[in-house]
Amino acid sequence: MTVPIAIIGTGIAGLSATQALRDAGHVVQLFDKSRGSGGRMSSKRSDAGALDMGAQYFTARDRRFVTEVQRWHANGWAAEWAPQLYNFHGGQLTPSPDEQTRWVGTPRMSAITRGLLGETEVHFACRITEVYRGERHWHLQDAEGFTHGPFSHVIIATPAPQATALLAAAPKLASAAAGVKMDPTWAVALAFETALETPVEGCFVQDSPLDWLARNRSKPGRDNGLDTWVLHASSTWSRQHIDLPKEAVIEQLHGAFAELLHSAMPAPSFSLAHRWLYARPASSHEWGALADVDLGLYVCGDWCLSGRVEGAWLSGQEAARRLHENL
Ligand code: FAD
Ligand code: NAI
Numbered sequence: 001m002t003v004p005i006a007i008i009g010t011g012i013a014g015l016s017a018t019q020a021l022r023d024a025g026h027v028v029q030l031f032d033k034s035r036g037s038g039g040r041m042s043s044k045r046s047d048a049g050a051l052d053m054g055a056q057y058f059t060a061r062d063r064r065f066v067t068e069v070q071r072w073h074a075n076g077w078a079a080e081w082a083p084q085l086y087n088f089h090g091g092q093l094t095p096s097p098d099e100q101t102r103w104v105g106t107p108r109m110s111a112i113t114r115g116l117l118g119e120t121e122v123h124f125a126c127r128i129t130e131v132y133r134g135e136r137h138w139h140l141q142d143a144e145g146f147t148h149g150p151f152s153h154v155i156i157a158t159p160a161p162q163a164t165a166l167l168a169a170a171p172k173l174a175s176a177a178a179g180v181k182m183d184p185t186w187a188v189a190l191a192f193e194t195a196l197e198t199p200v201e202g203c204f205v206q207d208s209p210l211d212w213l214a215r216n217r218s219k220p221g222r223d224n225g226l227d228t229w230v231l232h233a234s235s236t237w238s239r240q241h242i243d244l245p246k247e248a249v250i251e252q253l254h255g256a257f258a259e260l261l262h263s264a265m266p267a268p269s270f271s272l273a274h275r276w277l278y279a280r281p282a283s284s285h286e287w288g289a290l291a292d293v294d295l296g297l298y299v300c301g302d303w304c305l306s307g308r309v310e311g312a313w314l315s316g317q318e319a320a321r322r323l324h325e326n327l
Pocket of ligand 1: 014058059278310
């Protein structure tokens with residue numbers, strides 16, 4: 001009987017590793033504490049349609065990732081997004097067009113990880129609390145007290161603080177992960193019945209509680225009649241207001257948005273707030289992936305490279321490559 005490989009985390013890093021290992025003929029079993037795939041690239045179903053509360057778009061600079069994104073495009077999972085971009089700085093809103101190609105999942109961000117998941121066996125709503133090695137194989141313990149296994153290898157593909165908690169078997173890897181701080185981001189979605197009178201479709205923001213905002217319907221495949229916006233607070237503001245109730249976060253970011261557009265903004269017909277505790281690594285690293293090849297334990301995620309979708313995907317590829325080459 002083939003002993004499968006366990007991968008904890010169905011974000012883009014975990015699914016990148018999954019795909020590479022599947023292509024090399026391995027059997028993989030996935031685990032995620034959420035009810036669906038995507039992690040920080042997931043989309044939230046809501047009364048205002050599917051909303052990308054995390055990653056807004058991604059760029060592709062590495063040749064390998066460019067090729068992969070072309071494949072996603074050909075499969076209908078991703079499309080280019082060319083918004084009317086603005087910059088808000090010193091209280092001034094100015095157009096800020098550029099030549100950068102930006103991609104989004106279609107019709108929602110989570111279409112990409114959903115596509116990559118394919119038919120792979122996955123346990124959703126399953127939070128892993130312990131990763132331990134028996135005589136020959138690995139086992140996972142979940143928060144409900146169930147044990148999963150045996151597995152030949154384990155790849156942990158979660159944000160650094162969540163990886164640290166699972167790395168008791170490999171203290172060196174645990175201490176590397178423990179050294180990575182991750183900053184939070186408050187995200188708010190606001191939907192308006194009547195479209196706001198502004199040409200803005202995406203905006204990089206400075207000197208404000210906000211650091212980014214995007215108009216949902218300007219992204220391909222998302223126009224459902226409502227004018228829905230996603231606002232992201234800066235890391236600093238998010239940290240300072242980490243325990244603020246959601247209603248207060250919505251009110252304050254709605255206010256910052258109105259100030260930015262210099263308009264008496266109507267009340268939204270729908271609003272939603274989401275707190276990402278581990279949104280982005282405070283610094284970047286060049287690890288690719290972390291590994292204890294003798295133990296057969298691997299770690300990947302955006303924090304092993306750049307804190308972007310591309311970095312997470314490349315890190316997953318690297319974990320899979322190292323695992324395969326050490327068989
Ligand atoms: P994640 O997506 O975090 O995946 C980890 C998975 O592990 C999750 O699904 C989680 O549920 C699961 N998990 C964690 N612990 C456990 C456990 N104990 N047991 C089981 N499962 C567990 N990047 C860009 O390139 N462009 C952007 O515009 C952009 N904007 C962003 C905006 C926000 C608000 C945020 C939060 C991120 C943004 N990013 C952006 C960053 C990008 O989303 C991430 O770099 C990337 O998605 C990280 O992927 P990952 O697979 O490393 O981790
Ligand atoms: P990118 O090249 O579009 O943006 C990189 C940075 O360059 C932007 O943050 C912005 O400061 C600047 N920039 C780019 N184009 C600009 C323009 N036309 N006008 C003014 N400034 C411009 O994309 P890349 O490199 O793929 O970065 C991904 C984005 O994801 C970044 O904006 C980053 O801040 C964001 N991100 C947000 C996270 C969060 O938690 N809120 C976490 C991780 C990434």
